[in-house]
Amino acid sequence: MGSILILGDQQFLESDWVDEISAGEGRVTLASSLDQTRSDTFDIIFTNLSLPTEPLSSLGELSKRDSVLVVAEKHLNIVELVKGGAHYVLSGNIEPQDAKWVLESALRIKRKKQFPQPGTLKSRFDFNASAQPTGPYHLALLDSLEGIKQITREEKMKLLLAYQEVITNAIDHGCLELDSRLKEFLNFEGVDAFSVEKKRRLADPYFGDRRVFVEASFSEGTFSLVVEDEGRGFLPNIYLKLEPDRVYGRGLELLQCVMDEVIFHNHGRKVELTKRYGAKI
Amino acid sequence: MSNEFDTEILGDKGYIKVNGDLDSEPSGEALRQAFNVLFDKGQRTIVLDLSGVQIINSYGIGKVLTCYKRLKSENGVLMVKPLQGFVKETFELLMLDKLLPTDE
CATH class of the missing domain: 3.30.565.10 (Histidine kinase-like ATPase, C-terminal domain)
Structure with a gap:
C-alpha cells in the first residue's frame, strides 16, 4: 500500500509499537542510520533521530515530493521541527496506540492523495x-x-x-x-x-x-x-x-x-x- | 517575579496592586499577605488592581473570593479596578462582575 521507513536508535527500533506497525499494512523498512536505506524512497518516514533544523531536506533523497514526515521528539523542539518540514510530531512517552494513530492518519492522507498538512502534534x-x-x-x-x-x-x-x-x-x-x-x-x-x-x-x-x-x-x-x-x-x-x-x-x-x-x-x-x-x- | 504585592492606603480605601498571574500558590499566598497587611490595619474597603494580571484561573478566583468573604463578614467591601482583556472575560463568564463593584 505505502512504504514506511522507521529510522531511529536501537531503543526506538525495539519499541513494542514497531512490531505492531510492521505487522500492519504498508511495506516497512527499519534502519538505524541514513546509510542503511540505500536508494529507496518512502511515503512515510517515522524517525527519532536528532535532526537538523530542516529535517525534510536532510532526508531529501529518501522522501518523495509528498512524503509524510513523522518525528518523535523527546525534547519538545516542536516548533522548529514543524517549521523544518515535519508533518506530525510525537513527544514524550510514545505508546503503540500513538504510533498507530499517527501512521493511520498519514496513510489516510496518502490514500486520498492529499498533501500532508504540518501541525499534527501529540504529547504524552x-x-x-x-x-x-x-x-x-x-x-x-x-x-x-x-x-x-x-x-x-x-x-x-x-x-x-x-x-x-x-x-x-x-x-x-x-x-x-x-x-x-x-x-x-x-x-x-x-x-x-x-x-x-x-x-x-x-x-x-x-x-x-x-x-x-x-x-x-x-x-x-x-x-x-x-x-x-x-x-x-x-x-x-x-x-x-x-x-x-x-x-x-x-x-x-x-x-x-x-x-x-x-x-x-x-x-x-x-x-x-x-x-x-x-x-x- | 517578586511574590509580594504592593499595598497602599489612600483616603478610606486600601489598594493591592497584583503583579503577575493569579493562578498558583505563590500568587495566592502573596495576595493573602497583602490583604492581611491592609485588613490588620483596619481597612474594610479594599480595592484589587488586577491590570497587571494576564491569567486568572479558578484557584485565583477562589483566593479573591476568600478576601471578599473575610471583608463581608465585617461589613466591608471588596472592589476591583476596571478590568480588561482575559481577566474581564473570565470574571464575566463566572458572573463575578456582579459581585465586586468597580473602583473607577
Missing part, C-alpha cells in the same frame, strides 16, 4: 502528584501550537486555563483526595485548611506518589486533552448550591465555557476535553 507524559504540587501548570504543546500559528494567543490562554483546571483537580481531588469544603475554613491569619492539609498529604507517599497521566493532541483543527489520575478521581458536584460568592467549585463552569466537550470516565478518574477550531491551512 506523566508525573507524581508530589513532583508538581502547585501550578502554574504549563503545556508545551500549547506553546508549540501558538508557535506554528494553529491557534491564537487568546485561544491558547483559554486552553491553558482548561488544562490547569483538570490537572489541579487530578492532583488535589484525585491523587490527594482533598475536599474543597476545607477551603472555607480559615485560621486567624487567613490560611485555609485545604492548603494546610494539602501540604501534609503531598509529603505522604501514600498520596504523593500517585501519578497523573496526560495525553494532549492537536489534529485537523481539533485539540484533545485526556488526563487520568491514580487516585479516586473527581466528579464535579453538579448539585452544588449556586451561591455567587462560593470560593470553590467554579472549575467545571470554566471548562464548559472554554471547551466543546467535557467527558468524565471511570468515576472521574479520567477526563476528556475537546475543542474544535476547524482545519486551518
Whole structure:
C-alpha cells in the first residue's frame, strides 16, 4: 500500500509499537542510520533521530515530493521541527496506540492523495502528584501550537486555563483526595485548611506518589486533552448550591465555557476535553 | 517575579496592586499577605488592581473570593479596578462582575 521507513536508535527500533506497525499494512523498512536505506524512497518516514533544523531536506533523497514526515521528539523542539518540514510530531512517552494513530492518519492522507498538512502534534507524559504540587501548570504543546500559528494567543490562554483546571483537580481531588469544603475554613491569619492539609498529604507517599497521566493532541483543527489520575478521581458536584460568592467549585463552569466537550470516565478518574477550531491551512 | 504585592492606603480605601498571574500558590499566598497587611490595619474597603494580571484561573478566583468573604463578614467591601482583556472575560463568564463593584 505505502512504504514506511522507521529510522531511529536501537531503543526506538525495539519499541513494542514497531512490531505492531510492521505487522500492519504498508511495506516497512527499519534502519538505524541514513546509510542503511540505500536508494529507496518512502511515503512515510517515522524517525527519532536528532535532526537538523530542516529535517525534510536532510532526508531529501529518501522522501518523495509528498512524503509524510513523522518525528518523535523527546525534547519538545516542536516548533522548529514543524517549521523544518515535519508533518506530525510525537513527544514524550510514545505508546503503540500513538504510533498507530499517527501512521493511520498519514496513510489516510496518502490514500486520498492529499498533501500532508504540518501541525499534527501529540504529547504524552506523566508525573507524581508530589513532583508538581502547585501550578502554574504549563503545556508545551500549547506553546508549540501558538508557535506554528494553529491557534491564537487568546485561544491558547483559554486552553491553558482548561488544562490547569483538570490537572489541579487530578492532583488535589484525585491523587490527594482533598475536599474543597476545607477551603472555607480559615485560621486567624487567613490560611485555609485545604492548603494546610494539602501540604501534609503531598509529603505522604501514600498520596504523593500517585501519578497523573496526560495525553494532549492537536489534529485537523481539533485539540484533545485526556488526563487520568491514580487516585479516586473527581466528579464535579453538579448539585452544588449556586451561591455567587462560593470560593470553590467554579472549575467545571470554566471548562464548559472554554471547551466543546467535557467527558468524565471511570468515576472521574479520567477526563476528556475537546475543542474544535476547524482545519486551518 | 517578586511574590509580594504592593499595598497602599489612600483616603478610606486600601489598594493591592497584583503583579503577575493569579493562578498558583505563590500568587495566592502573596495576595493573602497583602490583604492581611491592609485588613490588620483596619481597612474594610479594599480595592484589587488586577491590570497587571494576564491569567486568572479558578484557584485565583477562589483566593479573591476568600478576601471578599473575610471583608463581608465585617461589613466591608471588596472592589476591583476596571478590568480588561482575559481577566474581564473570565470574571464575566463566572458572573463575578456582579459581585465586586468597580473602583473607577
